[in-house]
Amino acid sequence: MKHLDDLFNLKNKIFVITGSAGYLCSEMALAIHKIGCTVVLMDTNYQAIKEIADKFNENDRNALAIEVDVSRKDDFKRGLVKILKKYGRVDVLINGAGVNSPTPFFEIAETEWDKILGVQLKGTLFGCQVFGEQMVKQKQGSIINISSASAGPPLSKAFAYSVAKAGIKNLTQNLAREWGIFGVRVNALRPGFFPTDWSKKHFITPERHDAIINHTPMARYGKPDELIGAILWLGSDASSFVTGAEIPVDGGFSAMSI
Numbered sequence: 001m002k003h004l005d006d007l008f009n010l011k012n013k014i015f016v017i018t019g020s021a022g023y024l025c026s027e028m029a030l031a032i033h034k035i036g037c038t039v040v041l042m043d044t045n046y047q048a049i050k051e052i053a054d055k056f057n058e059n060d061r062n063a064l065a066i067e068v069d070v071s072r073k074d075d076f077k078r079g080l081v082k083i084l085k086k087y088g089r090v091d092v093l094i095n096g097a098g099v100n101s102p103t104p105f106f107e108i109a110e111t112e113w114d115k116i117l118g119v120q121l122k123g124t125l126f127g128c129q130v131f132g133e134q135m136v137k138q139k140q141g142s143i144i145n146i147s148s149a150s151a152g153p154p155l156s157k158a159f160a161y162s163v164a165k166a167g168i169k170n171l172t173q174n175l176a177r178e179w180g181i182f183g184v185r186v187n188a189l190r191p192g193f194f195p196t197d198w199s200k201k202h203f204i205t206p207e208r209h210d211a212i213i214n215h216t217p218m219a220r221y222g223k224p225d226e227l228i229g230a231i232l233w234l235g236s237d238a239s240s241f242v243t244g245a246e247i248p249v250d251g252g253f254s255a256m257s258i
Contacts (some may be wrong), residue, residue, distance in 0.1 A: 007238045011036040014087050015235065016079075018070050018127055019097030021048035023196045024146075027224035028094060028231055029056075035232070038062040040083055043097070044069050062087070070097040070123030076130040084134070092235040093131045094144045095124045095168075100161045102202045113160050120164035121171075128175055128186070135184045144234050145172045147188040147246050149253055157203055169246055176244030185243040187234050192250025194222040217252030 015032050019025045020041035033039045033056045041049035046067035056063035066082060068075040083090060099119045101112055124145055135141025149155060151169045154162035168188060175186040193212050195204055204212070213219050230247050233239050248254045 008232065008236045010232060010236050013037045013091040013235065014040065014083070014089055015092045015094065016040040016042065016083065016090055016131060017094045017096055018042045018068065018123065019095075020052070021045040022096065022098070024191070024194060024224050024227060025094065025096035026052065028096070028228065031225065031228040032231070032235075033061060033063065036061065038064075038087060040064045040066060040079075040087075042066050042068040042070075042079060070095075070126060071118035073126040073130065076126050080130050080134060089138060090131055090134055090141065092142045092144065093127060093135075094146070094231070095127045096146050097123045098146065098161075100158055100199070100203075102157045103159075105159050108159060116160035117164050117167075120161065121167045124168050124171060128171065132175065132179065132184065132186075136179060136182045139183045141184045142235050142239075143175070143184070143186045144231060145186070145188045147172070147190040149190065149192050149248075149250055151190065151246070157208075172246065173244045180243050185234075185239070187239075187242060187244065188246045189227065189230055189234070190246050190248040190250065190254065191227060192216065192222055192248070192253040194224060194227070212253075215253055215256050216250070217256060220251065222249065222251060 015037050017025050017029050020029045021043040029039050029041055029052060039056060041053055043049045049065040053063040053065040066079045068079050097119055099116055101116060103112060128143060132143060145168050147169045148165040150158050150162040151165040172186050172188040179186060227249055230249050
């Protein structure tokens with residue numbers, strides 16, 4: 001039992017999560033907090049993450065809310081300064097901020113394209129640049145980027161999103177190659193379908209629902225807490241020889257053809 005505890009021990013680790021006011025990342029933050037880690041919540045919705053941090057701090061555990069627009073590198077830099085001043089290091093970064101749109105291809109405006117790639121791809125780039133540099137200096141760290149079932153082959157109705165997620169997968173592998181020698185691991189989590197109310201309204205028609213379920217061996221959608229095991233594994237020493245990987249948590253969706 002002690003060996004298992006040592007292998008997966010994350011207590012007192014400093015986790016930074018972008019997009020932490022969102023559906024999936026707020027669930028990640030809660031789970032990470034529950035095992036005794038320090039959680040730094042980053043999002044443009046400061047009020048939402050401040051409420052989460054205040055709730056965490058009621059239990060005498062460290063939590064910090066920092067307002068960050070992930071499409072602005074200077075926001076990351078300011079955030080890192082605050083984190084290092086308070087905690088002295090960063091152990092795990094989860095690049096979870098994201099937006100999507102179902103706009104038909106011929107109707108996609110440049111502003112919409114730029115916004116989605118700015119949050120998804122540029123936001124992951126800046127997070128990796130700023131926090132990755134600190135981890136390289138520390139010679140220790142784990143970065144978990146959020147890929148998607150749409151990273152390839154791409155999903156219909158999610159053109160800019162699919163392009164961004166394909167880029168995130170490629171960036172993850174690139175950085176794993178660059179930073180492995182420094183003790184910094186870079187991996188990607190590939191969630192399947194974990195629909196929010198917004199995505200159910202804008203993406204999942206009855207026909208699309210049937211297509212997804214029929215293509216998923218487990219024949220259901222995922223629940224947010226089903227991502228937690230993979231997150232804790234990738235953040236812990238249990239995955240110390242894992243880098244450049246894309247870990248699917250999708251009920252078998254990516255294993256299906258016909």
